[in-house]
Amino acid sequence: MPRVLVSDALSTTAVQIFKDRGVEVDYLPEIGKDKDKLAAIIGQYDGLAIRSATKVMAKLIEAATNLKVIGRAGIGVDNVDIPAASRKGIIVMNTPFGNxxxxxxxxxxxxxxxxxxxxxxxxxxxxxxxxxxxxxxxxxxxxxxxxxxxxxxxxxxxxxxxxxxxxxxxxxxxxxxxxxxxxxxxxxxxxxxxxxxxxxxxxxxxxxxxxxxxxxxxxxxxxxxxxxxxxxxxxxxxxxxxxxxxxxxxxxxxxxxxxxxxxxxxxxxxxxxxxxxTPHLGASTSEAQENVALQVAEQMSDYLIKGAVSNAINMPSITAEEAPRLKPFVKLAEVLGAFVGQVTEDPIKEVEILFDGSTASMNTKALTSATLAGLIRPQVSDVNMVSAPIMVKERGIILSEVRRDKSGVFDGYIKLTVKTEHMTRSIAGTCFSDGKPRFIQIKGINLDAEVGQHMLYTTNADVPGIIGLLGTICGSRGVNIANFQLGRDRPGGDAIALLYLDEPFPQDVLAELRGNPKIDSAKPLRFDVNGG
CATH class of the missing domain: 3.40.50.720 (NAD(P)-binding Rossmann-like Domain)
Incomplete structure (x- = not known):
């Protein structure tokens, strides 16, 4: 059960909304004025609901080890260090319409x-x-x-x-x-x-x-x-x-x-x-104070329980209605980014994300944020959908999005292309009716590969014996292959293999593969297929 701290005076009706939505809430309306006491307990909470008295600055955000969302009952967020919250991956919401x-x-x-x-x-x-x-x-x-x-x-x-x-x-x-x-x-x-x-x-x-x-x-x-x-x-x-x-x-x-x-x-x-x-009375009516309190409680509860994001300062909005449909594609986008992030060693200069077919009509800002989070997580482990766009911008990476009508056999898919100083790499994926992400193209080579937690990606020339080589090495060293997918651009051309494994690929077996003249490259991959 997610847990929220209300650190400023808020309507008791708003507190009840948290409870009714399945959120555990601690109502401590005076603690927001004591920054030391607040910092001592903030690590226990997933959400923080505030008005203007609580100052959420960098030091407090650093102590907020579990915090996922800050909700400001009101329009002004001057009392929140938004860049610091964004870098920590904390969503900052306000209530722009209540007053x-x-x-x-x-x-x-x-x-x-x-x-x-x-x-x-x-x-x-x-x-x-x-x-x-x-x-x-x-x-x-x-x-x-x-x-x-x-x-x-x-x-x-x-x-x-x-x-x-x-x-x-x-x-x-x-x-x-x-x-x-x-x-x-x-x-x-x-x-x-x-x-x-x-x-x-x-x-x-x-x-x-x-x-x-x-x-x-x-x-x-x-x-x-x-x-x-x-x-x-x-x-x-x-x-x-x-x-x-x-x-x-x-x-x-x-x-x-x-x-x-x-x-x-x-x-x-x-x-x-x-x-x-007058002493800053713009929002000072009983109706407005009640409205913003109820609104912030509803918004925070919707995010913590359903994943819906509304009125966020530093995150694309995701409505409660679109969240279930969007969720598998958010995971797909993150997996595509994670694949490229794990196999690309040179600094990335450009990123292009193509949304084809049904994905073009989805909330592409959220999908872009998820893609970028997966892309840079191999280098920055604590990145998420909130902080990723900021980190990409800080690194000077050029980002572009393309939307187009359905152009192939799939109802909709996402294609990620990145450019470095020396190469261009692309990968595409989609979600089937089961909601699970699948790779459908890598390096321009078509395939259909289920995504697993532990995988091995190899590249090689299209020559006989590769399947036997991979199977023999893995079998002799006790590496169980759950699934095996191959693809090539043309007979005798470039070929790839994706192995879905039960366990992480052993480093000594990896060294043996890389030493074989028939294997151009071999990279172990890990994907968080069960995460939100």
Missing amino acids: SITTAEHAVALMFAVARQIPEANASTHAGKWEKNKFMGVEITGKTLGVIGCGNIGSIVATRAIGLKMHVVGFDPFLSESRAAELGIEKVELDELFARADFITLHTPLTDKTRNIVNAASIAKMKDGVRIINCARGGLIVEADLVEALKSGKVAGAGVDVFEVEPATENALFHMPNVVC
């Missing part, structure tokens, strides 16, 4: 509050003043709203703004014209958005490209009297530049829910008369 509506509503609320100076007017009225003339606001209707980042939250804000009779312009590098039309917004470049918007709202993650996206230079491009809302991430706005623009009147007001340093107990934006500040 989308709540955060979007908070952005709209801040927009109203800034437009009508509601917090200041409220404080003034509570103080017994009646300062109607002091709090002259502006209407929302008919104004242009610029949305930077038109993903889940940004698109909700856009539709709400359209309902308020605003004109919405949006900037997002991944926003297509068709999606913009569907939302009813006008897609523009960033500088045009700055120039046209009366209100600007930020809904983009904090990356190297978006950090400080609102600064003195971009503010100078904006309309005089613009109002800026940030419910996304601290660091998107250069706070000192915003302060100066507010003082000068270039920016008429701002609604800020997130800050460069949090908790923000001191900030230059505080106490400014035209700024509304």
Whole structure:
């Protein structure tokens, strides 16, 4: 039974979901604040469910010897060292949809509050003043709203703004014209958005490209009297530049829910008369907190029990429905990679993976990850589907995927081709109805070979006596052959043999084979045919 630790405060309903799904769960909501205690026990768990208090950095990940998945109840994963988790093969999930509506509503609320100076007017009225003339606001209707980042939250804000009779312009590098039309917004470049918007709202993650996206230079491009809302991430706005623009009147007001340093107990934006500040409340509604907790429990349980992957930061998604169909082909892909990885000694420069027929319509990202894991495992034993693509990229290996319609007798197959400085090697395989992987082509030579845990691969010229030679040597030395497959490219040309063995091939017998002039090469192989 998989075991999960919940190290931050999470809904008791979410804890029950783990139990109902067959996952053992320890609910210790305070331990996330004590990094030493957490590090001392984390090795016992397969999963870790967190909010924002638990910091999952490299030191903790190193201690997490059994950890397979980290689930963040919320959209932000700033408190997780994703590269370190990926290198360790740990899947990192978040819940990007659970608090989308709540955060979007908070952005709209801040927009109203800034437009009508509601917090200041409220404080003034509570103080017994009646300062109607002091709090002259502006209407929302008919104004242009610029949305930077038109993903889940940004698109909700856009539709709400359209309902308020605003004109919405949006900037997002991944926003297509068709999606913009569907939302009813006008897609523009960033500088045009700055120039046209009366209100600007930020809904983009904090990356190297978006950090400080609102600064003195971009503010100078904006309309005089613009109002800026940030419910996304601290660091998107250069706070000192915003302060100066507010003082000068270039920016008429701002609604800020997130800050460069949090908790923000001191900030230059505080106490400014035209700024509304809230303490990172974007996701702070009872509905949102419950939603993200339930979602992360369901996602983690589905992965630990069924192998389904959803909303992962560092792994292709695999739905619960496709996982059973995909599983045998994931194993096939891993076996193909393992074959090439064990027989290739030179550094690999290029990898091409061909998905033919039915495999082309499968989740090829997952299949590629499995292929790469098998390929480099002979050199890096602790690699898996999460860490393999990163390791391949770090090694500068060129990767390409090809999909094509059915081209042969098989409904679908996978072919792996690798190139080194001196050679090109390929292997193809498929799965039959029993779900077991089979080799169907090696070095362009057709064959049909069942995959076993222990195998021997030999190459030789197509001459008489090879079957007898292999059988005699193995039989005389007590090596039992469970299955024997041969193939050749043409009569008298290149030939190969695959022997399925009961036990690992003895090293002294291997030396004898390699010393025989009829055998060009002989390589023992091992495959994890029973692993997940």
